[in-house]
Amino acid sequence: MKHTFWLTSLSALALSACAAGPDYVAPLPAPKSAGPFIGAANPAVAAGPTTELWWRLYDDPVLDGLVSDALAANTDIRVAVARLDKARASLRGARSERLPQTNIGASGTRGRNAEEQTFPGADRNGSSFDVGLDISYELDLSGRVSRNIEAARGDVKAADADADAVRVAIVSATTRAYVDAASSAERLGVANRVVALLDKSATLTAKRADAGRASRLEVVRTQTLRDQRTALVPAIEAERQASLFRLATLTGRTPQELPLLASARTTTPRMGQPIPVGDGAMLLMRRPDVRAAERRLAAATARIGVATADLYPRISLGGSVGSNASSLGDLFGGGALRFLIGPLISWSFPNVSAARARIAASEADAREALARFDGVVLTALEETETALSNYTHEIERHAALQAAQDGAATASRITHARQREGQIDFLNVLDADRTSADAEADLAASDARIAQAQVELFRALGGGWEKHPTAS
Numbered sequence: 001m002k003h004t005f006w007l008t009s010l011s012a013l014a015l016s017a018c019a020a021g022p023d024y025v026a027p028l029p030a031p032k033s034a035g036p037f038i039g040a041a042n043p044a045v046a047a048g049p050t051t052e053l054w055w056r057l058y059d060d061p062v063l064d065g066l067v068s069d070a071l072a073a074n075t076d077i078r079v080a081v082a083r084l085d086k087a088r089a090s091l092r093g094a095r096s097e098r099l100p101q102t103n104i105g106a107s108g109t110r111g112r113n114a115e116e117q118t119f120p121g122a123d124r125n126g127s128s129f130d131v132g133l134d135i136s137y138e139l140d141l142s143g144r145v146s147r148n149i150e151a152a153r154g155d156v157k158a159a160d161a162d163a164d165a166v167r168v169a170i171v172s173a174t175t176r177a178y179v180d181a182a183s184s185a186e187r188l189g190v191a192n193r194v195v196a197l198l199d200k201s202a203t204l205t206a207k208r209a210d211a212g213r214a215s216r217l218e219v220v221r222t223q224t225l226r227d228q229r230t231a232l233v234p235a236i237e238a239e240r241q242a243s244l245f246r247l248a249t250l251t252g253r254t255p256q257e258l259p260l261l262a263s264a265r266t267t268t269p270r271m272g273q274p275i276p277v278g279d280g281a282m283l284l285m286r287r288p289d290v291r292a293a294e295r296r297l298a299a300a301t302a303r304i305g306v307a308t309a310d311l312y313p314r315i316s317l318g319g320s321v322g323s324n325a326s327s328l329g330d331l332f333g334g335g336a337l338r339f340l341i342g343p344l345i346s347w348s349f350p351n352v353s354a355a356r357a358r359i360a361a362s363e364a365d366a367r368e369a370l371a372r373f374d375g376v377v378l379t380a381l382e383e384t385e386t387a388l389s390n391y392t393h394e395i396e397r398h399a400a401l402q403a404a405q406d407g408a409a410t411a412s413r414i415t416h417a418r419q420r421e422g423q424i425d426f427l428n429v430l431d432a433d434r435t436s437a438d439a440e441a442d443l444a445a446s447d448a449r450i451a452q453a454q455v456e457l458f459r460a461l462g463g464g465w466e467k468h469p470t471a472s
Contacts (some may be wrong), residue, residue: 019143020312021305024150024298027370029377034281039388044395048276050286054458055175058269062261063178066251070174073252077170080163087152087159094152097145100137105322106130129331132322136344142312147305154299161292165462168288170250172459177247179455183268183448184240190444191233194437198226201433218430225434268447271454275391277461283384284377287462293376297369300362307362310355313347380460387457394453398446405439412436 040047051057055067071077108129118124140146205222208214240263248258284290319341325331348355415432418424 019146019150019305020308021143021147022301024301026294027297027373029284032280033284033377033381034279036279037277037388038385039392040277040279042388042392042395044274044391045388046274046276047279049278049282050276050458050461050463055171057271057273057275058175059272060178060265060269062265063175063269066178066247066262067171067174069251069253070170071167074170074250075252076166077163080159080166084156084159084163087156091149091152091156094145094149097138097148098140100135103134105132105134127326128324129326129328130322130324131331132320134318134320136316136318138314138316141315142309144306144309144314147302147309151299151302151306154295154302157295158292158299161288161295164288165292168459168462172455174247174250175458176452176455177243177250178262178265179269179451180448181240181243181247181263182265183444183451184236184243185263185266186268187441187444187448188233188236188240189266190440191229191236194440195226195229195233197433197437198222198229201430202226205430218425222430225430229437268444268451270447270451275454275457277384277388277457280381283380283461287376287380289376289462290373290380293369293373297366297373300366300369304359304362304366307355307358310348310358311352313345313349316344316346318342318344380462383460384457387453387460391450391453391457394446394449398443398450401439401443401446405436405443408432408436408439 036047039045055063108127110127111125113124113126138145202219202222205214205219209216209219244258244263245255247262248255251258278286319339321337321339323331323333323336323338325333325336330336412432412435415424415429419429
C-alpha cells in the first residue's frame, strides 16, 4: 500500500512539474521595419504582395523548365535537404527520451576453476547463463526532456528555413544565369552589327583613298575603330559561355548536357508589368533567413531550460527482471528468476558551479542568437531597399540611354546624307558612327543590368518558389 501511494505521488508530481528556464517569446522588430519600402515610390514596382513563381513574369517556358530542373536536381538543395533530415532525426531522438528506455542482455559462459579454489569432490568445470531485461523511465520533473525537445524542434524549423533560403538563392541564380546568357547573346549581336558596319566603312574609306578622295589618316582611323570593336566580341562570347556553364551546374548537369534550348534566346528577357514588392511586414514573414534566425533564437532559449534543469534532481524509475542458472534447462525455472524495482535519484548538489556555468553559457548563446536575428532583419531591409534603388535608377539610366541612342542614330543618318552631298568629310561620318555604336552598346548593356536588377530584387524579397511542384 505504501509503495502504491509513493509511486502515485511521484507520477502526479511529474505531470504537474513546470519546465525550467524562460518561456520563449518571439522578438518584435521595430515598428518602422513593417512599413512601406522607401524605394516603393516607383512606377516600375507595385505595393501588392509578391508574385508566386516570380520568374514566370518573364513569360519564357525555357526558363520555367530550367528553374524546375534546378529545384529538382541542384546539389546545394540536396545538401540543405540532407541537413534538414539530420535535424529531424535529432528531434526524433529527443522525443524518444519521453519513452521508457529498455535494454535486453543475455550471456553464456563456460569455465574451469583452479583446483585450490574448488571444494574437494566438486566439479571444477562449470557453465553460467544469464538473461535479463532492464527498464528505466525518467520523470521529467524539471522539464529537461521537454526543453530538449523544444530546442530540437527549433533546430528543425531553422534547418527547414535554411533549405528554403537555398531554394531562393538557386532560383535567383538560375534565372540570373539564363538572363546573363541571353543578354550576352543580344550584346554579341549588337557588337557583330557594329563590326559589320565598321567593315563596310573601312572598305568605303579604302576605296575613297584609292580614288584620292580620302586621306591615309581616315583609313587608319576607320580600321583602328573596327579592330577595337572586333576585340570586344570574344570577351562577350566568353561571358555568354560562362553563363551557360553556370546554368548547367545549377540545374545539376555537366556543361555538355545543357539543352540547346537554354542557349537559343538572343534577346534580354523583359517584364511587361510592375514588380509587386509588398511591404516590410510581408518581407520579414517571407524571408527564409529571418525565419531561420528566429527559430534558432527559440532553440537557444529552450537550451537555457535544459541547462537549468541540471540544478534539480533527476529522478528515474527503473526495473529489472532476469534469470541466472548453470544450465539452459534451469534458466527459466522459478528458482532462477530475479527482479528489482525502485527509483534512481541523481543530483549534483551542493556543488552546482558547473551547472551554473552551463546556464551562463546558454544565456550567452541566446543573446548571440537575438543579436543575429536583429542583424538578419536589418540586412533583409537593407538588401531590399538597395535592390529597389538599383532597379529604379537603372530604369532612369536606361531611359536616358534610349534617348541618347535615338539621337545618335538620327545624327548618324544626317551625317551620312550630308557626306553624300559633299557638305562634310568622312571623319565626321566616322565620329557619328562611333557615337551611334557606343550608344547602342550602352543601351544593350543597360537592358542586361535591368534584368539583373530585377532578379536581385526578387532574391532580396525572398520566397516565390513555395508552390512550385518540385520544391518540396
